Amino acid sequence: DTGVSQDPRHKITKRGQNVTFRCDPISEHNRLYWYRQTLGQGPEFLTYFQNEAQLEKSRLLSDRFSAERPKGSFSTLEIQRTEQGDSAMYLCASSLAWTSGTSTDTQYFGPGTRLTVL
Amino acid sequence: KNEVEQSPQNLTAQEGEFITINCSYSVGISALHWLQQHPGGGIVSLFMLSSGKKKHGRLIATINIQEKHSSLHITASHPRDSAVYICAAILRGSNYKLTFGKGTLLTVNP
Numbered sequence: 001d002t003g004v005s006q007d008p009r010h011k012i013t014k015r016g017q018n019v020t021f022r023c024d025p026i027s028e029h030n031r032l033y034w035y036r037q038t039l040g041q042g043p044e045f046l047t048y049f050q051n052e053a054q055l056e057k058s059r060l061l062s063d064r065f066s067a068e069r070p071k072g073s074f075s076t077l078e079i080q081r082t083e084q085g086d087s088a089m090y091l092c093a094s095s096l097a098w099t100s101g102t103s104t105d106t107q108y109f110g111p112g113t114r115l116t117v118l
Numbered sequence: 119k120n121e122v123e124q125s126p127q128n129l130t131a132q133e134g135e136f137i138t139i140n141c142s143y144s145v146g147i148s149a150l151h152w153l154q155q156h157p158g159g160g161i162v163s164l165f166m167l168s169s170g171k172k173k174h175g176r177l178i179a180t181i182n183i184q185e186k187h188s189s190l191h192i193t194a195s196h197p198r199d200s201a202v203y204i205c206a207a208i209l210r211g212s213n214y215k216l217t218f219g220k221g222t223l224l225t226v227n228p
Contacts (some may be wrong), residue, residue: 029212042122042218043161043205054216091161097214106150107216109161 002093003023003024006092012116020078021113025094032068032075033107035091037061040066043091049075082117089114121145122207124219132228137192139222141205144186152179152190153204153217161204164190195226 005024013019025032030051030061035043046065047057051072061067064082069075079086095105119217129136132172142148152164165172165179176195176213181188194200203225206216 033214033216035216035218040220042220043216044218045215048214093161099167099187105214106163106166108163109153111158111160 004092004108006090006113008112008113009111010114010116012118015082015084015116017082018078018080019082019115020076021090021092021115023075023077023092023094023110025073025075025092026096026108027073029094029096029108031074031095031097031105031107032069033093033095034075034077035093037089037091037103037112038087045090046077046090079115082115084117087115087117120217120219121209122205122217122219124205124222126222127220129225131195131200131224133170133228135195135226137190137195137199137224137226138156139188139190139203139224140203140214141188141219142186143188143207146210147186147207148210148212149208150181150188151206151208152188155202155204155221157201164203175200192224197226197228200224 007022032049034046037043042058049069064080091112092110093107095107097105125140138157152165155161176193178191202221204221205219
């Protein structure tokens with residue numbers, strides 16, 4: 001399978017614990033995105049990488065959240081001191097942009113990591 | 119008010135019916151995506167369009183830039199089409215970030 005993969009698929013944790021999610025994009029894709037989706041809502045943008053550079057972070061991403069893409073391949077999203085409001089589906093997507101500034105690259109989504117904070 | 123609005127929120131149809139899901143947006147966009155999400159979370163990109171019309175099998179997507187409106191049509195609907203359909207736009211000025219509608223839950227009964 002050469003699509004976007006995410007690990008774990010499900011995570012249950014207690015409030016106050018730290019969690020880390022991993023996303024492996026399609027191998028040649030240079031752009032990687034993280035989104036969050038709460039029940040009954042559409043996804044919301046969290047952050048975006050072009051290669052290893054994190055180019056934008058949403059205001060939704062408090063200082064408890066950090067994302068990295070150290071070698072421009074896989075990415076991790078860490079949530080420190082989890083809160084019940086962090087319970088959501090965390091989606092990763094990747095795309096291949098041929099030139100900087102293009103807005104027409106199709107994003108391919110992973111299956112998501114469902115986080116439940118008790 | 120969300121910049122991308124979808125209607126209806128829920129849609130129930132009988133197998134074989136023609137389905138239309140609408141998406142409107144309030145600002146200029148560079149492109150618009152239609153996505154399909156099945157229970158369990160996985161999202162599949164169906165179409166990306168910036169003008170005109172695209173067709174893939176029984177699915178048709180149209181966009182009218184002047185009216186800031188897009189539609190997703192499903193012909194000869196089938197129970198396996200049951201899913202959440204999400205409209206997402208790349209707002210002008212953001213060359214990559216998707217702004218999503220809340221989705222339309224489609225249920226097709228046999």
